Amino acid sequence: MPSPTAHRAEPRSPAAASRGPVGAVRRHPLVAFFVLAYAASWLAWLPYVLSGDGLGVLNFRFPKVLGDSQIPGVLPGAYLGPLGSALVVSAIAGGREGLRRWRQRLFRMRVGGWYWYPIVLIGVPVLLVGGTVALPGAAESLRVPSLAVVAAYLPMLAVQVLTTGLAEEPGWRDFALPLIQRRHGAALGTLILGVVWAGWHLPLFFTSWSLAGKRPETAHWWITVGTFFLMAVAISYLITWVFNHTRESLPVALLLHASNNAVASLVLPELFADTHESWMLTAGVIGYGTVAVALLIVTRGRLGYRGPRD
Numbered sequence: 001m002p003s004p005t006a007h008r009a010e011p012r013s014p015a016a017a018s019r020g021p022v023g024a025v026r027r028h029p030l031v032a033f034f035v036l037a038y039a040a041s042w043l044a045w046l047p048y049v050l051s052g053d054g055l056g057v058l059n060f061r062f063p064k065v066l067g068d069s070q071i072p073g074v075l076p077g078a079y080l081g082p083l084g085s086a087l088v089v090s091a092i093a094g095g096r097e098g099l100r101r102w103r104q105r106l107f108r109m110r111v112g113g114w115y116w117y118p119i120v121l122i123g124v125p126v127l128l129v130g131g132t133v134a135l136p137g138a139a140e141s142l143r144v145p146s147l148a149v150v151a152a153y154l155p156m157l158a159v160q161v162l163t164t165g166l167a168e169e170p171g172w173r174d175f176a177l178p179l180i181q182r183r184h185g186a187a188l189g190t191l192i193l194g195v196v197w198a199g200w201h202l203p204l205f206f207t208s209w210s211l212a213g214k215r216p217e218t219a220h221w222w223i224t225v226g227t228f229f230l231m232a233v234a235i236s237y238l239i240t241w242v243f244n245h246t247r248e249s250l251p252v253a254l255l256l257h258a259s260n261n262a263v264a265s266l267v268l269p270e271l272f273a274d275t276h277e278s279w280m281l282t283a284g285v286i287g288y289g290t291v292a293v294a295l296l297i298v299t300r301g302r303l304g305y306r307g308p309r310d
Helices: 020-027 029-050 070-106 116-133 147-184 186-200 202-206 219-245 250-271 279-298
Strands: none
Touching: 020 029, 020 070, 029 070, 029 147, 029 186, 029 202, 070 147, 116 219, 116 250, 116 279, 147 186, 147 219, 147 250, 186 219, 202 219, 219 250, 219 279, 250 279
16 A cells, blocks of 8 residues: 555755746746736737727727727727736735735825826926927917817826726836836836837727828828837836836826826817827827937936936
C-alpha cells in the first residue's frame, strides 16, 4: 500500500512560481497591463468597428443611447481594457498590497490643497478656448453660449466622469503612471504613456467616434489621427503634473480628463459654431502643448515627481 505521503504535492519553488503567464505578469506588470488593455478593448470593439457604425462589414447597427451609439459600442470595451486590466494585473503582480495601493489612489480625495479642483475645472476650459481662439478665423466666430449649454455642462461633466474617466484613468494613471515614472522618470515616462494611451484609441477612428470619417482614404483622416496623438501626449504632461502634486490622487486626474471631454464635446461647438469639429483637437495641441512645454522647462522635466528611480 502506498504511503499516505507518496502523492503529496511538493511545495512550488520560487523559480517554478515565476514561470508561465502569471510569472510573466509578475516580472513585467507594466507591459502586461498594456498588452491586456489593448487586447481586451480591441476585441470588445471589433463588432462596433465592423458594424454599420464603423466599416459596414456587418449588416447591423448599435442602438443609440442619449442620441449616440458610442455608449453601447465603445464603453464596454473601455471598461474591460484599462480598468479591467489594472485590476487583474494589480491582483496578480501585487496581491492584496498591490490592490490596496491601487484602491487608495482611486479614492484619494484629500489632495493637499482644495485649490487643485478649481484649477482643473477652470484651467481646462481656459486652455481649450484659448487654443481655439488661436486658430485662423476662430475668434471671429466666437459667441456667447446658450443657457441650455450652461445648464447641461455639469450633467455632461458627471457623465464623462462615470464613463470615459472611470473607464480609462484607473488604468492609465492610477496603475501605469506610478510604475512608468519609477522606471523612466516623469518626462520620458509621460511621453511613452501618452503615445500608448493614444494608440489604444486607434480602432475607434474607423467608427462614428472619429472626427475625420471612418476610412483613412483622405489626408484629413491621417492629419486628425496625428493631431489626436499630439494632443493626447500634451494633456498627459498636464495630468502627470497634477497627479504628482495631489499625492497621486486619481479623482483630480480623472476630473481633468472628464473636463476636457465635456468642454470639447459640449462647450466648444457652441462657442465656435463655424469651426470644424476636428479643429478642436488642434486647439488642445495648442493649449495643452504650451502648458506642457512650460511645465517641462520650469520643473526641469520632473513634473513634481519626487519618488525613486529604478
